Amino acid sequence: xxxxxxxxxxxxxxxxxxxxxxxxxxxxxxxxxxxxxxxxxxxxxxxxxxxxxxxxxxxxxxxxxxxxxxxxxxxxxxxxxxxxxxxxxxxxxxxxxxxxxxxxxxxxxxxxxxxxxxxxxxxxxxxxxxxxxxxxxxxxxxxxxxxxxxxxxxxxxxxxxxxxxxxxxxxxxxxxxxxxxxxxxxxxxxxxxxxxxxxxxxxxxxxxxxxxxxxxxxxxxxxxxxxxxxxxxxxxxxxxxxxxxxxxxxxxxxxxxxxxxxxxxxxxxxxxxxxxxxxxxxxxxxxxxxxxxxxxxxxxxxxxxxxxxxxxxxxxxxxxx
Amino acid sequence: xxxxxxxxxxxxxxxxxxxxxxxxxxxxxxxxxxxxxxxxxxxxxxxxxxxxxxxxxxxxxxxxxxxxxxxxxxxxxxxxxxxxxxxxxxxxxxxxxxxxxxxxxxxxxxxxxxxxxxxxxxxxxxxxxxxxxxxxxxxxxxxxxxxxxxxxxxxxxxxxxxxxxxxxxxxxxxxxxxxxxxxxxxxxxxxxxxxxxxxxxxxxxxxxxxxxxxxxxxxxxxxxxxxxxxxxxxxxxxxxxxxxxxxxxxxxxxxxxxxxxxxxxxxxxxxxxxxxxxxxxxxxxxxxxxxxxxxxxxxxxxxxxxxxxxxxxxxxxxxxxxxxxxxxxxxx
Numbered sequence: 072x073x074x075x076x077x078x079x080x081x082x083x084x085x086x087x088x089x090x091x092x093x094x095x096x097x098x099x100x101x102x103x104x105x106x107x108x109x110x111x112x113x114x115x116x117x118x119x120x121x122x123x124x125x126x127x128x129x130x131x132x133x134x135x136x137x138x139x140x141x142x143x144x145x146x147x148x149x150x151x152x153x154x155x156x157x158x159x160x161x162x163x164x165x166x167x168x169x170x171x172x173x174x175x176x177x178x179x180x181x182x183x184x185x186x187x188x189x190x191x192x193x194x195x196x197x198x199x200x201x202x203x204x205x206x207x208x209x210x211x212x213x214x215x216x217x218x219x220x221x222x223x224x225x226x227x228x229x230x231x232x233x234x235x236x237x238x239x240x241x242x243x244x245x246x247x248x249x250x251x252x253x254x255x256x257x258x259x260x261x262x263x264x265x266x267x268x269x270x271x272x273x274x275x276x277x278x279x280x281x282x283x284x285x286x287x288x289x290x291x292x293x294x295x296x297x298x299x300x301x302x303x304x305x306x307x308x309x310x311x312x313x314x315x316x317x318x319x320x321x322x323x324x325x326x327x328x329x330x331x332x333x334x335x336x337x338x339x340x341x342x343x344x345x346x347x348x349x350x351x352x353x354x355x356x357x358x359x360x361x362x363x364x365x366x367x368x369x370x371x372x373x374x375x376x377x378x379x380x381x382x383x384x385x386x387x388x389x390x391x392x
Numbered sequence: 393x394x395x396x397x398x399x400x401x402x403x404x405x406x407x408x409x410x411x412x413x414x415x416x417x418x419x420x421x422x423x424x425x426x427x428x429x430x431x432x433x434x435x436x437x438x439x440x441x442x443x444x445x446x447x448x449x450x451x452x453x454x455x456x457x458x459x460x461x462x463x464x465x466x467x468x469x470x471x472x473x474x475x476x477x478x479x480x481x482x483x484x485x486x487x488x489x490x491x492x493x494x495x496x497x498x499x500x501x502x503x504x505x506x507x508x509x510x511x512x513x514x515x516x517x518x519x520x521x522x523x524x525x526x527x528x529x530x531x532x533x534x535x536x537x538x539x540x541x542x543x544x545x546x547x548x549x550x551x552x553x554x555x556x557x558x559x560x561x562x563x564x565x566x567x568x569x570x571x572x573x574x575x576x577x578x579x580x581x582x583x584x585x586x587x588x589x590x591x592x593x594x595x596x597x598x599x600x601x602x603x604x605x606x607x608x609x610x611x612x613x614x615x616x617x618x619x620x621x622x623x624x625x626x627x628x629x630x631x632x633x634x635x636x637x638x639x640x641x642x643x644x645x646x647x648x649x650x651x652x653x654x655x656x657x658x659x660x661x662x663x664x665x666x667x668x669x670x671x672x673x674x675x676x677x678x679x680x681x682x683x684x685x686x687x688x689x690x691x692x693x694x695x696x697x698x699x700x701x702x703x704x705x706x707x708x709x710x711x712x713x714x715x716x717x718x719x720x721x722x723x724x
Binding site: 075076079083086087181186187188189192293297298299300302303304305307308338339342343356357360 | 425426427428429433573574576577580583584585586587589590591593594597609612613616620635
């Protein structure tokens with residue numbers, strides 16, 4: 072394995088990890104506020120569709136992004152309504168959202184574009200194209216640092232940088248602001264927050280809304296940056312891998328970044344090498360594909376540290392009277 | 393109460409009319425969905441052509457899960473549809489259970505050739521022959537001597553595609569490198585264009601400059617990335633040349649539309665048995681139209697057509713992956 076191959080695999084890692092990272096952070100906000108969200112997949116899918124559809128119709132990818140975020144937030148609102156206001160079961164609401172998105176996207180797409188549940192292909196203005204960072208070409212001939220900068224760091228779409236910036240942003244918001252403290256508290260002990268005179272319902276809705284925005288960006292990234300259009304079920308389980316990453320990261324932002332990069336890396340390796348020959352035995356590609364889930368189970372089982380979810384997670388808050 | 397009776401009455405009337413509408417053909421699409429721009433869409437096109445030409449109507453269902461296979465077959469057979477046309481190898485198990493239960497109904501199985509039942513028309517395609525031809529074209533169009541293959545779900549049928557392709561490539565350039573990747577091992581692999589894109593990028597970085605996608609909806613991502621990165625791609629099943637004009641070298645045609653059209657035309661008098669559609673009866677082939685005319689040189693066309701003749705005559709044998717479950721030209 073030469074240097075350039077490593078760079079290419081890492082490059083692929085970043086592309087594959089970005090949607091995971093965005094969805095993972097989305098789940099982090101929601102779950103830290105005590106709202107379990109297995110509807111990440113559905114929200115991404117919905118956003119992927121609407122961003123591609125609006126970008127195809129208007130020719131502007133930014134309008135597409137906004138539409139994607141808006142559609143994802145509508146689903147978030149639905150999840151909030153079911154699980155915060157009506158105190159329903161959060162898991163069931165999440166499952167419902169996944170089903171809703173899987174069906175609705177194809178239905179609307181077929182009615183709208185008549186192309187069999189997909190959107191037309193997007194052209195230049197309708198996509199997030201890779202951006203070349205300054206000096207990328209000048210620096211390229213420089214050994215070692217040049218290729219790393221030009222290939223690995225430069226040349227991604229703007230959403231990738233946004234996703235990476237969201238990590239310190241999330242850390243700062245959760246651990247350095249009053250809002251963050253309250254948000255974390257509402258996921259651990261909502262009664263205490265309520266006693267302090269802060270609205271539990273308001274905080275939880277805020278968290279779910281942020282979750283919607285991030286899922287929206289993740290979906291738009293899939294449909295308008297990685298691909299040029301929507302295809303049915305195109306999220307292909309990424310929302311669930313993001314959930315696995317969230318557990319793996321034990322609900323912490325920096326660890327979420329590492330977990331997503333690790334899972335992205337495993338995927339990139341699996342895509343690059345179908346079977347890995349370790350001399351003594353061959354690791355089949357399926358093993359690599361399953362590894363994220365296996366690792367998550369290992370973490371959950373408590374072999375490596377312990378994953379403790381937010382204490383009030385999954386429980387609707389009922390004010391005492 | 394009277395409302396209830398009305399509903400019951402309507403339901404009964406509907407049920408009766410359903411059995412009364414005899415001998416309407418029915419079409420069962422596989423999990424990829426009716427509009428996969430590929431295998432199932434070809435079936436849809438064939439059925440549409442039949443409907444337009446004859447003014448007839450047909451019934452259809454897009455399967456959503458494995459569990460629906462038997463159910464859909466029974467539902468259509470019960471309601472008197474004849475013939476019942478099924479798409480894809482995965483219907484084989486369900487067919488072997490259901491077909492004997494309805495001896496008066498004719499079934500058509502596309503991509504299935506190994507069942508024993510008197511009322512099934514089984515249609516196999518010589519995909520390896522068509523793939524061989526596009527493999528030759530890939531090798532001739534390639535400047536790096538490295539070509540790629542992206543399969544969908546890792547099943548023998550897709551290996552069969554890849555195997556024919558690899559043999560075609562090696563026939564033109566024995567030193568060529570063929571990078572073959574499968575998207576996955578579950579049906580989700582038919583609809584994951586993002587993974588298709590990444591696989592294509594990985595193959596490009598390993599030097600591939602022509603990529604053949606036999607991957608259903610995933611292929612859309614492969615063709616898109618190939619076009620974005622400025623290399624050539626090869627489509628599959630339906631003619632996909634138009635997706636990226638001037639950047640899709642050709643498409644390996646599998647005339648599922650003809651198979652479906654013929655079956656619907658024959659109607660209930662359908663001849664059963666095992667049929668193979670190969671180069672000789674235009675069951676497979678390569679696509680040449682205004683979108684790829686510039687890419688296919690005369691030399692390329694002459695070589696491919698010569699090979700086609702030879703395969704039809706029997707002078708040239710393309711080894712099928714099924715023969716001994718491995719491929720002489722490539723390891724998967």
